[in-house]
Amino acid sequence: MWLEGYQALLGWRAEHGFSGGHSNASDDDPGENTGRSEAWWQARCLCSTACMSSALASLMAVAGTLLGSFLTFLFQRMTVDRAEAFAWRRLTREERMAAYSGFAEAVVAYRRAQYDPFHRRAEGQDSPALVNALTESYHRRMLAQQALFRVQLVTDDADLVLHAETALEATRLMAEAMDRPSLESSTNRAKQALSAFILAAGDQLRT
Incomplete structure (x- = not known):
């Protein structure tokens, strides 16, 4: 143009x-x-x-x-951000699942270890069998406590953490049973508390 x-x-x-000069x-x-x-x-x-x-x-x-x-550039940045957010959610879910399942397993092992001291008390307070049973119970309690710490690290759900703490405390109280009926009652409370934790954990993982 x-x-x-x-x-x-x-x-x-x-x-x-006009060719370059004046006419x-x-x-x-x-x-x-x-x-x-x-x-x-x-x-x-x-x-x-x-x-x-x-x-x-x-x-x-x-x-x-x-x-x-x-x-x-904007569309590429949005795509990368979505991919990173998805990867973060997936990694968080996997970490929570590992922590929750590890805590449940530790509490179950701790609950089983609580039975032996009750039966060994009949052999005397100083019997090696009772000492070994109490040592194993304390060890299992320590492992369950460590598993609780992992649960607290991977979630900010206060209700879920409370369920975990309640399950651990209910299992600890089994050691205070003085007879078989009280042992069975405390065992049922410990099982119910752990079941409540598992249900709450499952609800969180599915959301």
């Missing part, structure tokens, strides 16, 4: 005898000089408009390219 304006300007110069005829005839000036300005304006249009088109093309690049 700018080329058309430039050609029009060259055509006007050729038509009116004497134009100096002799003011009217003709005025007509030439108007035509020259019209051709010059046409050339300027064409140049501006060409520059504007180039500017719009550059702006379109930049906008396209920005949108491409």
